[in-house]
Amino acid sequence: xxxxxxxxxxxxxxxxxxxxxxxxxxxxxxxxxxxxxxxxxxxxxxxxxxxxxxxxxxxxxxxxxxxxxxxxxxxxxxxxxxxxxxxxxxxxxxxxxxxxxxxxxxxx
Amino acid sequence: xxxxxxxxxxxxxxxxxxxxxxxxxxxxxxxxxxxxxxxxxxxxxxxxxxxxxxxxxxxxxxxxxxxxxxxxxxxxxxxxxxxxxxxxxxxxxxxxxxxxxxxxxxxxxxxxxxxxxxx
Numbered sequence: 001x002x003x004x005x006x007x008x009x010x011x012x013x014x015x016x017x018x019x020x021x022x023x024x025x026x027x028x029x030x031x032x033x034x035x036x037x038x039x040x041x042x043x044x045x046x047x048x049x050x051x052x053x054x055x056x057x058x059x060x061x062x063x064x065x066x067x068x069x070x071x072x073x074x075x076x077x078x079x080x081x082x083x084x085x086x087x088x089x090x091x092x093x094x095x096x097x098x099x100x101x102x103x104x105x106x107x108x
Numbered sequence: 109x110x111x112x113x114x115x116x117x118x119x120x121x122x123x124x125x126x127x128x129x130x131x132x133x134x135x136x137x138x139x140x141x142x143x144x145x146x147x148x149x150x151x152x153x154x155x156x157x158x159x160x161x162x163x164x165x166x167x168x169x170x171x172x173x174x175x176x177x178x179x180x181x182x183x184x185x186x187x188x189x190x191x192x193x194x195x196x197x198x199x200x201x202x203x204x205x206x207x208x209x210x211x212x213x214x215x216x217x218x219x220x221x222x223x224x225x226x227x
Binding site for chain 1: 143152153154155167169170203205211212213214215216217218219220
């Protein structure tokens with residue numbers, strides 16, 4: 001099973017700043033099959049990025065994904081008030097799907 | 109629009125079973141897999157498995173094999189997840205999610221069903 005480690009656990013930033021979230025895999029993620037989700041309290045996760053760098057339908061272009069093999073990142077340019085949430089990465093390059101532990105982006 | 113609507117909250121005693129439903133609309137039900145993911149209170153996400161609504165074929169995460177059963181009723185475009193031999197650490201929000209193919213990302217997700225296991 002591929003273990004995903006997200007860092008930092010918490011990111012304290014102000015609106016308008018850039019957020020960079022990391023997701024490290026214990027093994028190579030084949031075909032860069034990695035997704036990012038946003039979750040707000042009381043709501044289900046929402047798909048932001050798939051295949052490491054493709055934005056899902058309706059996702060603003062301030063969200064971008066990058067990386068390959070074992071190191072991936074989600075960047076949020078110019079944080080908006082609605083972007084403060086928990087973010088999870090997920091790999092689907094193996095037949096045992098796994099999620100990272102999450103990064104909380106909070107208002108500084 | 110694509111929508112997954114789940115059944116309401118459940119309370120069960122340890123050792124019992126629970127069956128959660130997921131009603132799909134806005135797309136061809138048999139063209140996409142349905143996965144189940146759970147989230148314990150204040151914790152992260154855990155994948156449980158998927159069902160292929162077209163064939164009824166399933167794939168379960170090793171952790172849940174022997175305790176989980178995923179089924180579907182194509183006539184009412186609904187998928188089901190039944191978890192048996194419940195324990196207190198099965199208390200969680202259970203989500204269904206649409207999956208373009210087996211072993212993939214999830215979009216969209218149902219609203220979630222809270223299952224509480226308590227004596």
